[in-house]
Amino acid sequence: MGKMFVGIDLGGTNIKIGLFDAELKLINNTSVATQADMGPDVVIGKMAETVEKLLAEANLPLSDVVAVGIGTPGPAKYSEGVIIKSTNMPTFKNVPICKMLNDKLGKPIVFDNDANVACFGEYAVGAGQGVKDMVFFTLGTGIGGGIISNGELVHGCAENAAELGHMIIYPDGRTCNCGQKGCVEAYASADSTARRATEAVEAGAESSLKKVLDKKGRITSKDIYQHLVEGDSLAKEITDGTAKALAITCINMLHTTEPKRIVFAGGMIAAGDVLLGRIQEYFDEYIWTLKKEPVEICFATLGEDAGIIGAAALAKHNCPA
Amino acid sequence: MGKMFVGIDLGGTNIKIGLFDAELKLINNTSVATQADMGPDVVIGKMAETVEKLLAEANLPLSDVVAVGIGTPGPAKYSEGVIIKSTNMPTFKNVPICKMLNDKLGKPIVFDNDANVACFGEYAVGAGQGVKDMVFFTLGTGIGGGIISNGELVHGCAENAAELGHMIIYPDGRTCNCGQKGCVEAYASADSTARRATEAVEAGAESSLKKVLDKKGRITSKDIYQHLVEGDSLAKEITDGTAKALAITCINMLHTTEPKRIVFAGGMIAAGDVLLGRIQEYFDEYIWTLKKEPVEICFATLGEDAGIIGAAALAKHNCPA
Numbered sequence: 001m002g003k004m005f006v007g008i009d010l011g012g013t014n015i016k017i018g019l020f021d022a023e024l025k026l027i028n029n030t031s032v033a034t035q036a037d038m039g040p041d042v043v044i045g046k047m048a049e050t051v052e053k054l055l056a057e058a059n060l061p062l063s064d065v066v067a068v069g070i071g072t073p074g075p076a077k078y079s080e081g082v083i084i085k086s087t088n089m090p091t092f093k094n095v096p097i098c099k100m101l102n103d104k105l106g107k108p109i110v111f112d113n114d115a116n117v118a119c120f121g122e123y124a125v126g127a128g129q130g131v132k133d134m135v136f137f138t139l140g141t142g143i144g145g146g147i148i149s150n151g152e153l154v155h156g157c158a159e160n161a162a163e164l165g166h167m168i169i170y171p172d173g174r175t176c177n178c179g180q181k182g183c184v185e186a187y188a189s190a191d192s193t194a195r196r197a198t199e200a201v202e203a204g205a206e207s208s209l210k211k212v213l214d215k216k217g218r219i220t221s222k223d224i225y226q227h228l229v230e231g232d233s234l235a236k237e238i239t240d241g242t243a244k245a246l247a248i249t250c251i252n253m254l255h256t257t258e259p260k261r262i263v264f265a266g267g268m269i270a271a272g273d274v275l276l277g278r279i280q281e282y283f284d285e286y287i288w289t290l291k292k293e294p295v296e297i298c299f300a301t302l303g304e305d306a307g308i309i310g311a312a313a314l315a316k317h318n319c320p321a
Numbered sequence: 322m323g324k325m326f327v328g329i330d331l332g333g334t335n336i337k338i339g340l341f342d343a344e345l346k347l348i349n350n351t352s353v354a355t356q357a358d359m360g361p362d363v364v365i366g367k368m369a370e371t372v373e374k375l376l377a378e379a380n381l382p383l384s385d386v387v388a389v390g391i392g393t394p395g396p397a398k399y400s401e402g403v404i405i406k407s408t409n410m411p412t413f414k415n416v417p418i419c420k421m422l423n424d425k426l427g428k429p430i431v432f433d434n435d436a437n438v439a440c441f442g443e444y445a446v447g448a449g450q451g452v453k454d455m456v457f458f459t460l461g462t463g464i465g466g467g468i469i470s471n472g473e474l475v476h477g478c479a480e481n482a483a484e485l486g487h488m489i490i491y492p493d494g495r496t497c498n499c500g501q502k503g504c505v506e507a508y509a510s511a512d513s514t515a516r517r518a519t520e521a522v523e524a525g526a527e528s529s530l531k532k533v534l535d536k537k538g539r540i541t542s543k544d545i546y547q548h549l550v551e552g553d554s555l556a557k558e559i560t561d562g563t564a565k566a567l568a569i570t571c572i573n574m575l576h577t578t579e580p581k582r583i584v585f586a587g588g589m590i591a592a593g594d595v596l597l598g599r600i601q602e603y604f605d606e607y608i609w610t611l612k613k614e615p616v617e618i619c620f621a622t623l624g625e626d627a628g629i630i631g632a633a634a635l636a637k638h639n640c641p642a
Binding site for chain 2: 131132133147149150152154155156157158159160161162163164166167168169170171176178179180181244248251252253255256257258259260286287288289290294295
């Protein structure tokens with residue numbers, strides 16, 4: 001088989017693990033319950049066993065594995081391989097996950113935060129292929145990010161670079177979960193988009209979304225895009241607010257690390273062209289006219305597997321065979 | 322003497338040239354008129370002659386020079402060593418400056434834009450010493466910038482990264498020279514700061530700056546800081562607007578490339594602590610409270626020589642002896 005890489009996406013509920021060949025093609029993969037309450041020893045032991053099981057199923061020896069990549073939410077000292085703590089895994093406190101997994105598998109372990117890992121996956125084999133400078137946004141409950149500059153992830157001085165959801169675009173604007181005011185996340189995440197719609201309906205705006213709120217007690221971003229397609233004007237206004245906030249953020253990234261491609265991922269991209277098209281329109285409206293900018297704005301292509309693919313891609317990048 | 326580096330700051334009016342030892346200590350330096358109207362051949366010939374003259378004055382052989390760095394405003398294809406055109410040097414069109422100077426001196430030529438070069442100078446031997454992640458702003462007529470990430474300048478996909486003055490912080494705000502609305506440059510450059518004060522006085526604001534406007538026909542940023550120290554409330558309000566815009570931009574850079582240090586340079590820093598203190602206060606007020614951020618905000622230390630020092634530092638970085 002030659003050289004292989006393992007990608008692990010460690011979440012609070014599930015651990016996803018994939019086995020990849022040297023071209024980062026998936027050989028096989030699986031998902032097991034994290035059961036963080038059992039403690040780090042058990043969880044990391046299960047990670048190692050699952051890797052061995054995937055290898056056995058594929059009739060491949062552990063010796064063919066070059067390196068293992070892990071992505072997980074922080075806070076962590078990624079360069080030191082230590083999870084400091086975890087909201088979703090309360091038993092994980094100052095856990096030297098890289099050393100512990102290396103003890104079991106005897107392989108180099110590459111470790112980074114989940115957004116960086118997904119970013120690197122898109123860069124290596126997804127929507128970012130073929131460029132060396134890329135910016136990545138995940139549009140979910142919050143907005144996460146990743147930056148690739150000249151082919152490398154930007155980590156920053158304390159490994160907290162690319163907290164792109166917390167760029168302030170409206171000083172003194174809406175309060176964000178982080179405590180700042182006017183963050184792009186406070187306007188354009190799935191949750192904030194839904195919240196802005198809910199507030200507008202509650203304030204008396206005419207909208208077909210009112211029925212949704214009355215019936216379900218809440219409005220989701222999915223509802224908004226559906227009602228937008230059906231012609232609701234509030235849904236359009238709310239979507240415009242999201243798209244404009246994202247477009248301004250794209251412009252700011254262009255003037256910062258100057259990506260060739262900006263890739264959006266996360267649940268919100270299910271909205272499709274109705275969202276992407278508006279982001280591009282606002283971008284074109286608000287960007288300077290000094291020159292034609294080379295940036296391409298697009299959606300991610302790896303979907304749910306970005307975590308395992310990205311972890312394997314990062315393992316390959318940092319530990320080439 | 323050992324190994325030496327030459328730093329050249331090519332401007333529309335003067336060419337500054339410095340000769341530096343391996344520790345980037347200045348050996349000697351000079352400034353000659355650019356006389357761009359004589360054309361690129363003459364100008365670049367003069368650069369080479371001046372380098373040789375500096376070497377002769379110091380009794381040092383050309384063979385001791387390892388590499389030459391040049392900084393100049395764009396637009397240019399820096400990685401290809403070509404000045405595309407120049408506002409201040411109209412005779413410079415598609416000039417392969419690196420090849421032309423290399424033909425004369427026989428040394429590797431390193432080439433970058435003036436803001437990146439000054440940024441790298443501060444990073445190597447100025448206010449950025451000791452960190453690997455830094456952001457640099459020049460506060461002059463406009464606002465320029467530079468980004469160092471993990472010890473390297475960020476150039477971007479088309480060599481136009483770090484146009485930090487054109488980050489939008491007030492969407493639909495003041496129109497910038499670049500055509501965008503709400504750029505930080507439209508609020509916080511020396512020119513914009515002066516313009517905001519002038520507009521306020523003309524609109525009837527009470528201020529001791531009115532006498533300045535009546536007498537000189539204009540208000541400069543220097544006037545504003547002087548009147549601020551003397552207790553003028555409009556001068557304080559205008560300075561606050563500048564400081565807040567810069568602080569928001571610092572926060573956005575922190576959430577982007579996460580610098581350890583943010584360095585301000587340019588004419589405006591003559592304002593001193595009255596400006597730096599307010600930037601820090603707004604930063605502390607607007608930054609999230611999730612954690613104590615590690616960033617240090619300070620002023621540049623190299624002054625007018627940043628261009629030649631930075632060019633030599635970049636030459637040393639890219640062509641170590």
